[in-house]
Amino acid sequence: MIHPKDMLNKPKKVVFHWSLVATVVCFVAGCGSQTSIQLEPDLPTPLIQSLPLSVGVYYPPELENFEFNEKMKGIGSFKIGLGQTQTHLFRTAFEALFDEVVPIQSFDTQPPGLDLLLVPKIHEVQISVPQQTRTELYEVWLRYSIEMFTPTGQEIHKWGFASYGEVNTQNYQFLSNVSAHALQDASQWAIRDAVATISFFLVKEPKVRNWLNSRNQE
């Protein structure tokens, strides 16, 4: 005969066993936490003198749909949705750098009067977390390129650059879900760094400078 007390205990025992099994499986297989963040477009306007150029920008569809996914064995899985931030970052930088910026659907449908065509691309996202590096840092690297063409399609330059963002866990001591907050902020710093890099260094590239000088001499 089963005692009523045993009946009450039974489901608890089953739950305990399954949770134990799950814990052991996770320990062996390397289960970890899941961190998923979606970046928001939030950038200040660069304080720079714009160039008197009219620029057409083709934003490839991959730029808007880019998503980062990585599973780190024994640490967890990480997902960063870059979403609209990528188009926003290039638009922010280009609108500060040039007097007129026009998005174009293709090179064939460009409006008349453009001086330059740009194609920004994102190539790679890398992250590192404190559990990997034994530091207190969450780090994010973004790798981009900007292809520059004349309106007739002649390549002027293909400029590759990287941007970087990091945050220290010490700034997140009293928050729950530190990895999500820290990765969000490190990614925002990396995006901010990308805009700063474009604003500062694009027109300093020798090939771009030469092209600008040759235009001024015409």
Added chain:
Amino acid sequence: MIQKTLGLLFIGLVLLSQSSCVSTTLQQIREADSAIRDHESIAVLGRLHQTNNETEMNFVNCVAEKTAQGVNSLNVVQPQAFLDSFFPWFEPKTAPRRTEELLSFLETPILLKRIRDIGLRYIVWIDGQTERVDQSGTMQCAIATSGVPACFGFLSWDGESNYEATVWDVERALTVGKLSSEASGTSFIPAIVVPVPFIARVQSTACRTMADQLQGFIAGVDPEPS
């Protein structure tokens, strides 16, 4: 009932717990005279991305807030507002590292206009960290059969804050001087059933003393030699 009473006792003891003593050391080196007019402002910034030696943002924000308070308060542009306003000139890759680099800033018309618009006169760079050192002791907590939590043991640690502020005069593109604020103290938590923390608030003490020191230093008031 016992559980509830002990719970209330626990909360009461935690609320009544004392702050431990914190000792502070202040130093300053003046390299040039300083003064600030009513319409002028200062910016307080931390060096970003120094890999593992980054100054805590909450400390930089604390110094900025405290320097803007009190009878000797100064006009302070808060750190994030300053970085956004001058974006991208004070980002990790682009921020000036030496006062000589400020000269090129002053020669850039768009930057010079922004500097004049907000009346920026001094930039204060803060470097340093708070660390926990020499932790000792143990504490064990358990839930007794009656469901009452209880802790036994003793924990202690030393906290050390070491910060340095470098003051740049934007108008003259030179370093006015350096201030340092060091604070240290021992925190401890004895526990006989209920843990009673005595926390040495070294970072907040370092922040308060550095802000007080900055207010006087920028106004051109030097402390009396002791």
